[in-house]
Amino acid sequence: MHQHEMSTCSVFDGAVFISSEMKLTEDFKRDTHPNKVNLAGREYVGEHGHTTWLPLVRKIKQQIATDPTLFPEYPPILGIPEFTQRATELALGKDSPAIVESRVFGIQTVGSTGAVRLGAELLRSWYCSSSSWSGPILLSSPCDDSLTGTFKAAGIEDVQHYRYWDAESNDVCVENMVHDLENAPERCVVVLFASGHHPTGAELSQEDWKRVAEVMMKRQLFPFFLMSAQGLCSGSLEQDAWAVRHCVSLGLELLCAQSFSYSFGLYGERVGHLLCVLKQNMLAVQSQAEKLVQTLWSCPPMEGARVVATILSNPAHLVEWQESVKGIAEHCMLIRERLRERLRLLGGPGHWDHITKPGGLYCCFGLNAQQVEFLIKRKHIYLLPHGCLNVSAINSRNLDYVAEAIHQAMHSQL
Numbered sequence: 001m002h003q004h005e006m007s008t009c010s011v012f013d014g015a016v017f018i019s020s021e022m023k024l025t026e027d028f029k030r031d032t033h034p035n036k037v038n039l040a041g042r043e044y045v046g047e048h049g050h051t052t053w054l055p056l057v058r059k060i061k062q063q064i065a066t067d068p069t070l071f072p073e074y075p076p077i078l079g080i081p082e083f084t085q086r087a088t089e090l091a092l093g094k095d096s097p098a099i100v101e102s103r104v105f106g107i108q109t110v111g112s113t114g115a116v117r118l119g120a121e122l123l124r125s126w127y128c129s130s131s132s133w134s135g136p137i138l139l140s141s142p143c144d145d146s147l148t149g150t151f152k153a154a155g156i157e158d159v160q161h162y163r164y165w166d167a168e169s170n171d172v173c174v175e176n177m178v179h180d181l182e183n184a185p186e187r188c189v190v191v192l193f194a195s196g197h198h199p200t201g202a203e204l205s206q207e208d209w210k211r212v213a214e215v216m217m218k219r220q221l222f223p224f225f226l227m228s229a230q231g232l233c234s235g236s237l238e239q240d241a242w243a244v245r246h247c248v249s250l251g252l253e254l255l256c257a258q259s260f261s262y263s264f265g266l267y268g269e270r271v272g273h274l275l276c277v278l279k280q281n282m283l284a285v286q287s288q289a290e291k292l293v294q295t296l297w298s299c300p301p302m303e304g305a306r307v308v309a310t311i312l313s314n315p316a317h318l319v320e321w322q323e324s325v326k327g328i329a330e331h332c333m334l335i336r337e338r339l340r341e342r343l344r345l346l347g348g349p350g351h352w353d354h355i356t357k358p359g360g361l362y363c364c365f366g367l368n369a370q371q372v373e374f375l376i377k378r379k380h381i382y383l384l385p386h387g388c389l390n391v392s393a394i395n396s397r398n399l400d401y402v403a404e405a406i407h408q409a410m411h412s413q414l
Contacts, residue, residue, distance in 0.1 A: 021145055021384060028382045036380040037398050039389035042198070043267055044232070044328055044361060047395045054265045054324050056317060060307050070306075074299050077290050079108020079273075083305040086312035087273040091227060091241055091256055098248045098277045105282065107289050108300040109272035112228050113150060115257035118274050119224060120154035121292045122255070123189060126285055127222065137224075138181075138190045140164035142386075144198045144226070147191065162190070165200050167366040167386065170354035172202045174211065181215045187222065194227040194256070195240035199388035201362030203233065209243045213250055223247055223254040229262040233360035235329035237322065253278050260308050262361070263325055269304025328392075333359055335394050342403035364388040371409040379405040 024040040043051045053061075064070060078084065084106035088099065098104040109115040120137075135158025137151050148159050162180035166173035181190065192212070195203065204212065216223055225244050231237045238245075244256055256275040261267045278285060293299070311317040333356065340352040355363055365387030367375075375381040381402060383389040394402055 024382045024384070031380055033380040035398070035401055037382065037393065037402060039381060039383040039393050041390050041393060044262060044265070045390070045393045046331070049395060051265065051267060054321070056311065056320050056324060057264055057266065057307055060310050060317070061303070064303065064306055064310070075108070075302050077293050077299055079300050080302070080305050080309055082313060083108055083309040084273065086309055087258055088275055090230065090237065090312060091244055091258060091275055092248060093238070093245060096245065096248055103279060103282065104275065104277045105286055106276070107274045107293065108305055109274050110297050110300055111261065111270040111272040112226065112257045112259035113146060113272070114270070114297065115272040115274040116147065116150050116226070117154055118289065118292060118296060119255045119257060120151050120156055121296070122285060122289060124155055125288050126281065127189070136160050136185065136188045138162050138184055138188060140191065140193065140197070142199060143191070165202055165364065170364065170366050171357065172204055172208070174204065174208045178211055178215055181212065181221065182219065184219060184221060186220045189222045189224050190216065191224045191226065192243065194225045194243045195233040196229040196360045196362065198228070199362055199384050200364040201358045201360055202364065203358045204243070206242060209246055213247050213252070216247070216252065217250060223252060225254060225256040227256055228259040229360060230258070231263050231322070231325035232329050233358070235326040235359070248277055260304070264308055266304045266307065270301055271304035271308055329359055332361060332392055335391050336363065338399055339391070339394060339403055342399060343407060346403065346407040361390050361392050362388065363391050365406065367409065374409045375405055381405050
């Protein structure tokens with residue numbers, strides 16, 4: 001299996017991301033420097049330097065709060081039916097073969113982390129017809145800091161990694177990724193970012209996804225997709241969900257954890273969804289999901305899911321929301337283009353095309369530990385290991401400062 005290669009190939013360490021992200025937030029809050037910049041956060045920040053409500057979301061929340069026909073009550077165990085239906089259609093498209101053939105169901109969860117945890121619990125209970133399946137799970141290297149812990153908390157101890165990011169090219173190394181998947185044990189579960197890879201932001205092309213899907217089918221690997229910011233990466237809901245829809249079109253079974261925090265600005269509402277596309281045992285898995293939800297969170301939160309369901313169910317609201325999402329994606333790309341141009345004008349070796357090649361919130365510069373430390377300690381610019389950062393936190397007030405600091409970090413003798 002080339003297990004040694006798969007588990008040690010990355011220069012990234014998941015444990016580093018866990019400790020550093022929390023510590024960076026606390027250090028930033030304590031920092032009194034007037035030019036401090038926090039590029040390590042996950043939220044869409046925007047030009048004004050803080051998170052804001054989407055106007056439509058604010059309006060719908062006010063309507064729900066004053067609706068005399070709505071009363072305080074517990075939702076069904078698997079969530080609000082209208083929400084799960086609309087979330088499923090958003091991910092797969094209304095004409096998806098999985099929907100037409102009734103081989104998909106959705107579960108409202110407590111955020112995307114809840115979706116991943118529930119998915120992990122379901123895999124343990126039914127995948128490979130085993131009552132105690134424990135892996136392996138393959139994660140990208142690097143990956144979201146909490147994933148390893150979430151899977152291990154569900155009892156899946158065998159967590160390995162496949163190569164994804166290449167620091168030399170500042171891009172996905174598809175050849176390495178495909179090689180590792182080809183040498184993975186059959187029927188293992190592979191966690192894939194459908195779009196908006198965290199923390200690097202690096203994206204696979206549709207042709208790359210076709211290669212990955214071909215290997216998944218040949219090796220009988222099970223895809224577990226993460227889709228945390230549909231629409232925010234390319235500005236297109238369809239394009240950001242292309243990988244999931246392609247795998248469904250090939251007849252693959254899969255899980256997909258969705259988050260609505262980023263695309264709706266509902267960061268504190270914990271609106272998540274687990275999508276299950278299966279060929280058989282639908283009712284048995286759904287029954288098992290109900291039992292698991294009762295032990296994990298009993299029932300999901302109501303208000304945020306109501307907001308999402310209301311917007312996705314109304315054609316006029318849907319158009320307005322899509323325009324807002326597209327505007328956020330365009331703003332992030334504009335920031336990327338401005339940052340690339342500033343760095344180009346500052347000179348030095350290398351090129352900066354990797355800054356604008358992906359879209360979405362995240363980007364990675366492939367910095368070494370000394371360069372990252374220089375930016376944090378000397379310039380008060382807080383970013384994740386290897387120069388991974390949230391581009392939305394860069395605005396017209398701090399753009400020049402950030403660009404000059406990155407230039408100094410990369411081209412000075414530290």
